[in-house]
Amino acid sequence: MNARVDSAGFFANWDLKRLAGPILVVMILAMMILPLPPFLLDLLFTFNIAVAMIVLLISLYLSKPLDFAVFPTVLLLTTLLRLALNVASTRVVLLEGHTGPDAAGKVIEAFGHFLVGGNYAVGIVVFAILVLINFVVITKGAGRIAEVAARFTLDAMPGKQMAIDADLNTGLIGEDEARKRRAVIALEAEFYGAMDGASKFVRGDAVAGIMIMLINIVGGLAIGVLQHDLTLSQALSNYTLLTIGDGLVAQIPALVISTAAGIVVSRVSADQDIGQQIVEQMFMNPQVLYITAAILGLMGIIPGMPHFAFLLLAGGLVWIANNIAKNQRAAKTVTEQTPPPTPPEQLDVSWDDVGRVDTLGLEVGYRLIPLVDRMQDGELLRRIRGIRKKFAQDMGFLVAPVHIRDNLELRPNGYRITVKGVEMGRGESQAGQFLAINPGRVLGQLPGTPTKDPTFGLPAVWIDASLREQAQTYGYTVVDAGTVVATHLSQILQAHAADLLGREEVQQLLDHIGKEAPKLIEDLVPAILPLGTLQRVLQGLLEEGVPIRDMRSILEVLTEHGVRTKNIDELTAAARVGLGRAIIQDIYQNAVELQVIALDPTLEHMLTQAAISESQGAGLEPSLAEKLLTQTGRLVQEQENRGLPPVLLVPAVLRTLLSRFLRRVAPQLKVLSHAEVPDTKTIKVTAVLGASA
Numbered sequence: 001m002n003a004r005v006d007s008a009g010f011f012a013n014w015d016l017k018r019l020a021g022p023i024l025v026v027m028i029l030a031m032m033i034l035p036l037p038p039f040l041l042d043l044l045f046t047f048n049i050a051v052a053m054i055v056l057l058i059s060l061y062l063s064k065p066l067d068f069a070v071f072p073t074v075l076l077l078t079t080l081l082r083l084a085l086n087v088a089s090t091r092v093v094l095l096e097g098h099t100g101p102d103a104a105g106k107v108i109e110a111f112g113h114f115l116v117g118g119n120y121a122v123g124i125v126v127f128a129i130l131v132l133i134n135f136v137v138i139t140k141g142a143g144r145i146a147e148v149a150a151r152f153t154l155d156a157m158p159g160k161q162m163a164i165d166a167d168l169n170t171g172l173i174g175e176d177e178a179r180k181r182r183a184v185i186a187l188e189a190e191f192y193g194a195m196d197g198a199s200k201f202v203r204g205d206a207v208a209g210i211m212i213m214l215i216n217i218v219g220g221l222a223i224g225v226l227q228h229d230l231t232l233s234q235a236l237s238n239y240t241l242l243t244i245g246d247g248l249v250a251q252i253p254a255l256v257i258s259t260a261a262g263i264v265v266s267r268v269s270a271d272q273d274i275g276q277q278i279v280e281q282m283f284m285n286p287q288v289l290y291i292t293a294a295i296l297g298l299m300g301i302i303p304g305m306p307h308f309a310f311l312l313l314a315g316g317l318v319w320i321a322n323n324i325a326k327n328q329r330a331a332k333t334v335t336e337q338t339p340p341p342t343p344p345e346q347l348d349v350s351w352d353d354v355g356r357v358d359t360l361g362l363e364v365g366y367r368l369i370p371l372v373d374r375m376q377d378g379e380l381l382r383r384i385r386g387i388r389k390k391f392a393q394d395m396g397f398l399v400a401p402v403h404i405r406d407n408l409e410l411r412p413n414g415y416r417i418t419v420k421g422v423e424m425g426r427g428e429s430q431a432g433q434f435l436a437i438n439p440g441r442v443l444g445q446l447p448g449t450p451t452k453d454p455t456f457g458l459p460a461v462w463i464d465a466s467l468r469e470q471a472q473t474y475g476y477t478v479v480d481a482g483t484v485v486a487t488h489l490s491q492i493l494q495a496h497a498a499d500l501l502g503r504e505e506v507q508q509l510l511d512h513i514g515k516e517a518p519k520l521i522e523d524l525v526p527a528i529l530p531l532g533t534l535q536r537v538l539q540g541l542l543e544e545g546v547p548i549r550d551m552r553s554i555l556e557v558l559t560e561h562g563v564r565t566k567n568i569d570e571l572t573a574a575a576r577v578g579l580g581r582a583i584i585q586d587i588y589q590n591a592v593e594l595q596v597i598a599l600d601p602t603l604e605h606m607l608t609q610a611a612i613s614e615s616q617g618a619g620l621e622p623s624l625a626e627k628l629l630t631q632t633g634r635l636v637q638e639q640e641n642r643g644l645p646p647v648l649l650v651p652a653v654l655r656t657l658l659s660r661f662l663r664r665v666a667p668q669l670k671v672l673s674h675a676e677v678p679d680t681k682t683i684k685v686t687a688v689l690g691a692s693a
Contacts, residue, residue, distance in 0.1 A: 024081075028081055035092070036088045052256040055071075056260040069191055075199075078253070086250055152473040159474075161185065164185075198261075220235065220239025224238065289324070359419070361419075365415065368415060371431060383486040387493065388401075411428065413430055413431065415429060417489055417492050419499055429485050430481055432481065433448075436467075436477070448462050448467070456491075520559070524555055528558075534558065584678060594684065596683060596686065597647065599650055632666055644686065649673075649685075654673075655673040
């Protein structure tokens with residue numbers, strides 16, 4: 001009893017949608033083998049026509065091609081269904097064609113008589129025209145579009161991936177959203193590649209239709225005359241009309257599905273279906289409609305022309321243009337503005353009149369105000385919130401809010417970013433346009449305004465929104481105006497993280513850690529180290545790009561070493577050793593072998609002596625310093641060309657000195673001490689600094 005209940009529950013929960021594909025394929029294969037009665041053929045031919053109409057309507061109401069990603073498979077299955085129906089109907093036509101025009105069912109009879117008037121000569125011409133339209137025009141064009149789209153989609157994948165990485169780095173999207181977008185890009189490439197291949201099936205189907213028609217006519221004549229003793233004219237009439245009806249009932253759905261394929265691969269992704277796009281982009285300009293109506297009217301008054309048709313359409317276009325123009329004028333009408341309020345009476349000077357310097361500020365020109373206007377749902381405001389969240393997750397502390405205001409002294413499309421009142425970055429962003437950044441290898445040039453990416457200085461061009469997909473196809477990294485400003489702001493936050501960590505932020509950080517480890521905070525601040533010393537140690541870490549996310553480890557190290565020294569450099573070095581594993585992971589990820597630049601022993605000895613001399617008031621010799629800077633810049637460039645992180649491994653006594661000294665020529669160079677490398681890692685020296693000095 002229990003077994004029967006479990007089995008019933010199993011079949012009740014079975015997803016019937018999973019059976020649709022296998023049932024359809026088995027049914028198609030069975031149609032090629034088993035004889036079918038005329039009534040069942042009528043049902044299957046009607047089903048074929050219904051499927052073709054469903055596919056066509058779906059393609060018309062798509063907003064983007066990937067909404068119908070299963071279309072290549074549907075194209076293959078419908079082609080196989082038509083061929084199976086041709087095989088089944090051919091069997092019936094050749095076996096029963098001598099009995100009359102309804103031998104293969106009512107659908108084939110209707111297409112053979114009603115559509116071509118029972119004239120097999122007209123039927124052959126109509127059938128040939130349909131096959132030519134399907135084979136030469138629609139299918140060939142759709143296949144070519146799919147082939148080109150597949151190639152350009154593959155070429156554009158790196159640029160699209162870079163755009164996703166840019167949004168991820170600025171905090172605009174999270175890891176899950178980035179993963180979804182990457183999956184969409186891969187699916188897009190697979191879709192157009194599959195469409196390119198599936199179109200070959202449709203072309204083959206058209207060729208097969210011609211061959212099947214010829215075989216049916218020749219075979220039918222032979223069978224009718226030789227086996228059923230029909231006259232040549234009777235056999236020609238019966239079998240030819242049945243064959244033409246069979247061909248038309250298969251080729252018309254094939255033409256419909258080929259048209260749907262052409263619509264899917266030729267359309268541009270948008271938030272509207274194809275009907276809305278056609279109406280809004282072709283019939284919403286009254287000037288175009290007026291000119292077209294005038295041309296039709298002139299043609300309508302020419303003697304010998306059909307006056308009624310031309311003048312009727314001209315009048316209809318004028319009526320449509322008048323209504324569109326009237327609606328556009330009504331939309332531009334604005335209500336009278338209310339008079340400005342009377343300014344309040346000026347009070348005496350107070351502390352409110354003292355200007356306050358913002359920790360982090362963003363000033364924009366008047367054309368960029370919509371990007372930061374809360375009332376207009378400015379997109380840049382959301383991006384800035386995402387940037388602050390991403391920065392807090394990466395660096396380990398919450399940066400002060402960005403104070404945004406307009407500045408009429410800037411150019412209309414200009415902006416500038418300030419840190420503690422000092423300008424740290426400036427650029428321009430064209431609202432309503434897109435910045436196409438050349439990452440170094442693109443397939444073509446774009447019309448637009450040449451410029452440079454304000455964040456990294458790469459060559460770029462401002463383009464219209466209509467050219468966005470073309471730019472991505474060419475391999476450009478395309479970002480909107482808000483992303484340009486957001487990326488620049490994110491880069492400045494990373495570069496000036498140490499300046500943004502004030503005492504207030506340090507105290508908030510301690511208060512947050514104190515909720516989980518109150519004893520740790522109590523033992524360190526202010527018992528061992530004052531708040532100012534802790535702030536300078538944390539700033540020293542941030543200056544060299546070391547995040548302070550692991551505050552517990554930092555505080556534990558400072559508690560241990562702060563008892564014997566209050567020197568900022570020594571405490572910072574001790575904190576770096578405590579964060580050694582995290583520092584190495586940020587640079588090398590999970591690599592076991594660390595490929596680094598090492599010091600030549602002679603140079604190492606000289607620098608050690610210089611470090612001792614520096615503590616006594618001396619320093620590096622000018623000639624040695626110049627050679628060191630020149631060779632460092634060259635080695636860093638060589639490491640980057642090899643795809644390796646530029647890392648210099650030095651003794652602990654030299655790390656602070658070289659890090660500060662070399663930062664001016666190679667800010668991307670990471671200087672590590674031997675004590676910071678975990679014992680589980682192996683070291684491979686790929687270059688030696690000072691070998692030729």
